[in-house]
Amino acid sequence: MSAVEIHPLFPTPLRGTFDGARQRLVSESQDDTIDLWGHCPSWCSTANDFVLPNGRSGNTLEEHCGEHTCRGAVGHGVLSKASDGRGSYVAVNLISAYLHGVYPRGVSSLHLTPLIELQHDDGNGTEVDGSAHLKSGAARSLAAALIRAADQLDGLAELKGDAS
DSSP, X not given: OTTSBOOTTSOOOSBOOBOTTOSSBOOOOOTTEEEEOOBOOTTOHHHHHSOOTTTTBSOOTTTTTTBSEEEEEEEEEEEEEOTTSOEEEEEXXXXXXXXXXXXXXXXXXXXXXXXXXXXXXXXXXXXXXOOEEEOHHHHHHHHHHXXXXXXXXXXXXXXXXXXX
């Protein structure tokens, strides 16, 4: 599995073997492992942009373009400035694990929870200052804070007391 791109948020399978008909994962698991069958959500750009051999479900990680993440862009990136003053872009993506293969039984529901990714890059795909990954509630809170801050900068809202 050397062609698989590792993502720090999501686990890497211990192994992923299939029977000859490729219809089910061959279970070599014992009590400490679990077999998972990959499935892409409707917003997965890999499933939407490429012809996957098995459609949205059951592709190996290599067939899933070497990634064990599903990612989908939301809107367009916006121009920003990196901490070193250079121009950069911030983009919003949906991201979730594409889990397919044999994993440790301890793979938690956190790995199965889709996240919102704030991707900060130089406009050419090179990450700048890292990316942030938020659950939906945290993303809504951040969105509300960003709207309030923009309103205050534009003089549409008054800052009273603390910034809450």
